[in-house]
Amino acid sequence: MVSVLDAPSKTDSTESAAALLAWYDRHRRILPWRALPGETPDPYRVWLSEIMLQQTTVTAVKPYYERFLARFPTVEALAQAPQEAVMQAWAGLGYYSRARNLHACAKMVVAVHGGRFPAEEKALLSLPGIGAYTAGAIAAIAFGKVAVAVDGNVERVMSRLHAVTEPLPSAKPLIRELTLAMVPQRRPGDFAQALMDLGATICTPKKPACVLCPLALPCRARAAALAETFPRKETKTTGRLRRGAAFVALRADGRVLLRTRPPKGLLGGMAEVPVSDWRHDYAISEALRDAPLAGPWRRAPGTVRHVFTHFPLELAVFTATFGIDTAPPAGGRWVPRHDLAGEALPNVMRKVLEKALGG
DNA sequence: CACTCGTGGTA
DNA sequence: TTACCAAGAGT
Incomplete structure (x- = not known):
């Protein structure tokens, strides 16, 4: 293994975990989904928050979490809700x-587990949407199991602590082992959250506050003044620009033509205005052949730009007005402008509607 | 295992 | 502006 200069001793791991927990007791973040000291965590809330927090910032999640929990207070309520309501939320x-x-997981918890989340990592892993990280997080945080939850924060903290030179993602198994070796028997849930808090507030990607870090002493990356250079990563490629056309059909009675995207794939199950294919060689000059209805289409000035994880997108927006007796094309529906806020519209579609209708 | 899958914030 | 990043999972 190229990755570790030398192995940590059991004593080092124990002392580091204790130092981390002591720091956590003083500096833990107060979060809506996090139980206060002495409180019993609610597995439903832990699960909901962990799903929302996947690749998503705490700031972005907070308002969604509050609204979602108010609307679906229990796993039973969520399981009984219509799919459309869940997507809208x-x-x-x-x-x-x-x-x-x-939604599928909530139904399964109710149908298979009697409305109680299983406590074992293995059982959690078999549920939809729960992978290695989330299974470990729920087992440790909600049920006090000795388990690890290795997310981006933990990868950063552990790769620095041990100066792991092997790049991600190939270093994942090693980092998982290093983390598992450090988990204390006593407070595994607090340990998992402490690692994440440390990564989020002290051991940050850029300019880590090593001076304030409870693990500064044993940290090998800091000892070499190389903390910022970890974790090492394989260079990734950015996707090519794709172009396409979006068609905002407005009916004289103030309704907009929407449809629902196929259940899987990009923006699966979400609402949209009719759009063309999105390709790097899309010819906007011939976009009208992709229009959902024949009509007096006019192109709005400029374009709508949006960036997905793996490609940037540029949409030409066309608008046209139709008579009140115009029937929707197959798969389409006329939605009152006033009701657009209640539709499951992804942001790229909100941008399109903003350009076409001006808010 | 490489790719797919959103969005908003930051340097 | 570009690039990267944020409590990853499914295929």
Whole structure:
């Protein structure tokens, strides 16, 4: 193994974990989904927050979490809700397969587990939307199991603590082992959250506050003055620009033509205005052949730009007005402008509607 | 295992 | 502006 200069001793791990927990007791973040000291964590809330927090910032999650919990207070309430209501509550948060899997998971917890989340990592892993990280997080935080939850924060903290030179993602198994070796028997849930808080507030990607770090002494990256250079990563490629056309059909009675995207894939199950294919060689000059209805289409000035994880997108927006007796094309529906806020519209579609209708 | 899957914030 | 990043999972 190229990665570790030398192995940590059991004593080092124990002392580091104790130092981290002592720091956590003083500096832990207060978060809506986090139980206060002495409180019993609610597995439903822990699970919901962990799903929302996947690749999503705490700031972005907070308002969604509060609204979602108010609307679906229990796993039973969520399981009984219509899919459309769940997607609507998630709209704008991104990664919509999470919402579909969340709903499926709630139904499974009710149907298979009697409405109680299983406490074992293995059983949690078998539920939709719960992978290695989330299974470990729920087992440790909600049920006090000795388990690790290795997310981006933990990868950063552990790769620095041990100066892991092997790049991610190939270093994942090693980092998982290093973390597991450090988990204390006593407070595994607090330990998991402490690692994440440390990564989020002290051991940050840029300019880590090593002076304030409870693990500064044993940290090998800091000893070499190389903390900022960890974790090492394989260079990634950015996708090519794709172009396409979006068609905002407005009916004289103030309704807008919407449709629902296929259940899987990009923006799966979300609402949209009719759009063309999105390709790097899309010819906007011939966009009208992709229009959902024949009509007096006019192109709005400029374009709508949006960046997905793996490609940037540039949409030409076309608008046209139709008579009040115009029937929707197959798969389409006329939605009153006033009701657009209640639709499961991803942000790229809100941008399109903003340009076409001016808010 | 490489790719797919959103969005908003920051340097 | 570009690039990177944020409590990853499914395929």
